Amino acid sequence: MGPTASGKSAIAIKIAQCFPVEIISVDSAQIYRYMDIGSAKPDQEIQESVPHHLIDLINPYESYSAARFRSDALIAMQAIVARGRIPLLVGGTMMYFKVLSDGLAELPSADKHLRDQLEQTARSEGLLALHSRLKLLDPVTAAGIQPSDSQRIQRALEVCYLTGKPMSVLLAQAQEDKWRSYFPYQVINIALLPSDRTILHDHIAQRFDRMLAMGLVEELSGIRQKFPVTADMPAMRCVGYRQAWCYLDNQINLAKMREMGVIATRQLAKRQLTWLRSMHDIQSFDCLASDLSSQVIDHLAKNLSDEVLC
Numbered sequence: 001m002g003p004t005a006s007g008k009s010a011i012a013i014k015i016a017q018c019f020p021v022e023i024i025s026v027d028s029a030q031i032y033r034y035m036d037i038g039s040a041k042p043d044q045e046i047q048e049s050v051p052h053h054l055i056d057l058i059n060p061y062e063s064y065s066a067a068r069f070r071s072d073a074l075i076a077m078q079a080i081v082a083r084g085r086i087p088l089l090v091g092g093t094m095m096y097f098k099v100l101s102d103g104l105a106e107l108p109s110a111d112k113h114l115r116d117q118l119e120q121t122a123r124s125e126g127l128l129a130l131h132s133r134l135k136l137l138d139p140v141t142a143a144g145i146q147p148s149d150s151q152r153i154q155r156a157l158e159v160c161y162l163t164g165k166p167m168s169v170l171l172a173q174a175q176e177d178k179w180r181s182y183f184p185y186q187v188i189n190i191a192l193l194p195s196d197r198t199i200l201h202d203h204i205a206q207r208f209d210r211m212l213a214m215g216l217v218e219e220l221s222g223i224r225q226k227f228p229v230t231a232d233m234p235a236m237r238c239v240g241y242r243q244a245w246c247y248l249d250n251q252i253n254l255a256k257m258r259e260m261g262v263i264a265t266r267q268l269a270k271r272q273l274t275w276l277r278s279m280h281d282i283q284s285f286d287c288l289a290s291d292l293s294s295q296v297i298d299h300l301a302k303n304l305s306d307e308v309l310c
Contacts, residue, residue, distance in 0.1 A: 001026075001276060002192030003269035004092055004239075005203040006287040009042060011192065012090040013050060014293040019088075019300060022051040022080045024073055026091030026100075029238045031057045031064050034223050037216045038240035040207070053080075060235040061227045066099045067107075073100050077185065086304075087185075092268075094275035101183050107170060108162040110155075118154045119232065130157060138166035146271070151234060188303050190296060191276050192287035199288055204265045211240060212258065220244045239264045 002008045012023055025031075029039035033056045042052060053076040058064055073096075077087040089097070122130055131147040137160045145152045159167040194200040220241055223229060229236055231245050240261050247257040276282065285295050 001094070001097060001190065001282070002092060002287060003194070003200065003272040003276075004040075004265055005200060005207050005269065006092075006192040006194065007292070008090050008092065008192060009040070009046075011293055011296055012088060013046065015088060015297065015300065016050040018297050019086060019304070020084070021086045021088040022053065022083075024076050024080075024087055024089045025052060025054045026069075026073075026089050026093050026096045028064070028069075028093040028096065029235075030055050030091075031069075032060050032235050033058065034226070035060060035219070035235065035238070035241065037211050037214045037219045038238065038244070040211075059227055060223050061229050061233060063110075063234065066095055067104050069096050070099050070104060074182075092272050094272055094279075098275075098279075101187065103182065104171075107159055107167065111158060111162060114158055114161060115154060118157055122150060122154070127153065130154065133157060134160075138168055140168035141166060150232075151237060187281075188300065189279070189282040190299070191279075191282045191284045192292070193273065193276065193284045195286045195288055200269060201266055204269060205262045208240070208258065208262050208265060216240060217244050217247060217257075221248060224248070239268050 015021060016023065027039065029035060030041050031054060032039070035041070041055060046052075047055070054069070054072055057072070073089070080087045089100075091097075118130065127150055128147055130150075130153050131142060131145070134142040134145070134153055134156055138156055141156045142153075145156065147153075156167045159165075159170065163170065231237075231242075231249075236242065236245055243252075243257045243261040243264060246252045246260075247254060252260065276284075283299060285292055285299075289295065
């Protein structure tokens with residue numbers, strides 16, 4: 001686990017050179033086909049050198065949920081173990097990590113009519129109004145959601161309205177349900193954290209510039225021509241794509257798009273770090289250390305059982 005631009009994918013490949021692993025992507029952007037550059041998806045050569053799972057699952061206009069991720073991940077893990085190999089989960093979508101290990105409550109499916117009403121309210125009154133409404137109905141959930149996170153605010157309100165209960169209460173109830181919390185694996189949690197956030201911010205800016213040079217805008221333009229996507233779809237709200245969309249719609253210029261993209265990525269990294277620091281039983285490593293890969297590999301060698309290594 002780790003924030004964006006912390007080098008997770010590179011360390012995963014190093015691990016794969018030393019241990020019999022297959023990689024499972026824990027990334028809510030890499031599930032989309034054709035979204036390769038902006039999601040920092042491993043290229044074809046890397047995917048052929050090490051088996052990767054949960055990449056390129058759906059088209060950009062389709063929906064995906066944390067519950068579906070949990071199901072897909074458990075199926076992939078079971079198959080990997082059956083082959084005598086180790087599942088290596090790699091990514092920065094912290095909610096996915098949490099629901100995989102802790103389970104999910106049986107939350108109601110999305111209701112299109114209600115979702116349309118909430119989106120209309122967001123347009124007419126603003127997201128702050130929706131966030132304030134959520135504070136009244138479910139202060140616990142509201143405290144963990146940024147006022148700018150429209151998708152999560154609307155989903156939490158939707159659950160409140162459809163069930164008559166706060167989502168935080170339903171999730172707490174799920175912790176008591178052993179079946180929904182089924183996770184029969186011994187876990188070694190590793191987090192890559194920066195000792196200097198300024199350097200991480202520099203890496204984020206450099207990576208965003210590389211994405212632009214590789215054709216992020218052109219990639220999005222092709223997606224818009226190929227599929228019936230809209231700006232409010234989850235795929236198009238991903239960092240990088242959201243800013244490129246505004247640029248293609250002539251709402252901002254290239255320099256502003258680059259500035260907004262870097263800022264949004266830094267904010268994403270901040271949220272990821274907040275998640276990581278709230279989690280327990282994690283071994284952290286400085287993602288800026290020159291000997292990072294050897295530190296991580298030594299840690300794994302000490303903690304993996306002899307039966308697994310054989």
